Amino acid sequence: MEQTTQPVLTDTEIESPLKYWLSWIAWPGLFALCMTLTGIAFSFGIPILGFIFSYILLIISLFFLERFMPHEREWLEPDGQTLADIAHTLTTKGTVHTLFVFAGVIGLSEVFRPVTEQGYGIFGPDLWPRSWPMGFQVAFAVVIAEFMCYWSHRTAHEIPVLWRFHAVHHSVTRLWFVNTGRFHFMDSLYRVLMGMIPLALLGAPMEVLQWMSAVTAFIGMLTHCNVEMRFGWLSYVFNTPGLHRWHHSRDLAEGNTNYGENIVLWDMIFGTYINPKDRRPPANIGINEFMPAKFTHQLLWPFLNKEKRKDFRTKAAGMGRSTQTKSG
Known part of the structure; x- marks a missing residue:
C-alpha cells in the first residue's frame, strides 16, 4: 500500500495563537508538572500516592487536549478497541508491572542492599553512584535501562517469535492515550525485566527504581497521545509523540525505527533514529497481518x-x- 505524503503544518496554519503556543508547551509542561508533583510526594514519603495522582491528572489533561487540538482528527473516531486497550492496560500495568517490578525487581534490589551498602555489588565493587544527587542517579538509570529497553524492543520487531506478542501493540489503527498500555502481558514482562533487572543487579536503590518507573509511565502516556505538539530539540533527546508516530508506520522502513522507550540516545548510536522534516507521520498506521x-x-x-x-x-x-x- 502506498503511503500518502501529508503536508507539514506551518505556523500560519495553526487555528489559533492559543493552540500554537500550547503545541510547544504541552509536552514539556505536562512532563515537568507530573515529575514535580511526584517529587513533592517523594519528599512527603508518599511516592506511590503521588504517582497515582500525577498519572490521573495526566490522563484528564490529555483527554481534553486530544479533543481540543488533535494531531489526527480521524483518530478521534472509535476503532472498536477501547475495551481491549483498557483490558490490556489493566493486565500489563496491574499484573506485570506491579507484581514483577515493584514486588520482584525492586525486592531483588533490597535483598542485595546490605551487600552493596558495604561497598560490594553483585559484580564486585559496588558500581552504583550512591553519592550522586538523586536527579543524576535517575538520569544514569535511564541511560542504563534504555540500552536494554532498546534491544528488547528492537528484537521484538526482528525476531518472529517475539513479534507475535509485540504485534498486539502495533495492531492499533490510531494512537491515543488509552492504548498506551496495550501490550500483551508476555511482551510487557520481557521488556520490563530486560530494562529493570540490570539496575537491580547493580544495586540501584528503591527510590531510583521508583523514579524510573514514574519517568517511563509519564513519557509512555505522552508518547501515544493524539495531541498536536511541537518538540524542537526535545526530539533529539526524548522519545516524543512525533518520533513514536513514525514507529507505528505500516512502512517497515519507517516502523522499524525509534525504538527508545524514554530517550533516543541508543537509536542515534545504532542508526535507527529517524525524524523526517518534509512530511507528517502517516495517519494510516497498523500492521500488515x-x-x-x-x-x-x-x-x-x-x-x-x-x-x-x-x-x-x-x-x-x-x-x-x-x-x-x-x-x-
Whole structure:
C-alpha cells in the first residue's frame, strides 16, 4: 500500500495563537508538572500516592487536549478497541508491572542492599553512584535501562517469535492515550525485566527504581497521545509523540525505527533514529497481518501455530465475530 505524503503544518496554519503556543508547551509542561508533583510526594514519603495522582491528572489533561487540538482528527473516531486497550492496560500495568517490578525487581534490589551498602555489588565493587544527587542517579538509570529497553524492543520487531506478542501493540489503527498500555502481558514482562533487572543487579536503590518507573509511565502516556505538539530539540533527546508516530508506520522502513522507550540516545548510536522534516507521520498506521479484535483472543493469538491460526480465523468468520484485519 502506498503511503500518502501529508503536508507539514506551518505556523500560519495553526487555528489559533492559543493552540500554537500550547503545541510547544504541552509536552514539556505536562512532563515537568507530573515529575514535580511526584517529587513533592517523594519528599512527603508518599511516592506511590503521588504517582497515582500525577498519572490521573495526566490522563484528564490529555483527554481534553486530544479533543481540543488533535494531531489526527480521524483518530478521534472509535476503532472498536477501547475495551481491549483498557483490558490490556489493566493486565500489563496491574499484573506485570506491579507484581514483577515493584514486588520482584525492586525486592531483588533490597535483598542485595546490605551487600552493596558495604561497598560490594553483585559484580564486585559496588558500581552504583550512591553519592550522586538523586536527579543524576535517575538520569544514569535511564541511560542504563534504555540500552536494554532498546534491544528488547528492537528484537521484538526482528525476531518472529517475539513479534507475535509485540504485534498486539502495533495492531492499533490510531494512537491515543488509552492504548498506551496495550501490550500483551508476555511482551510487557520481557521488556520490563530486560530494562529493570540490570539496575537491580547493580544495586540501584528503591527510590531510583521508583523514579524510573514514574519517568517511563509519564513519557509512555505522552508518547501515544493524539495531541498536536511541537518538540524542537526535545526530539533529539526524548522519545516524543512525533518520533513514536513514525514507529507505528505500516512502512517497515519507517516502523522499524525509534525504538527508545524514554530517550533516543541508543537509536542515534545504532542508526535507527529517524525524524523526517518534509512530511507528517502517516495517519494510516497498523500492521500488515491479521489480529483478532477480542481481548481474550489477542492474548491467545501469539501462542497459536499456523494451522491453529487458520482454523481460528475460519471459525471466527463463520460465527460472524468481528475481527481486526490489517492489510497493506
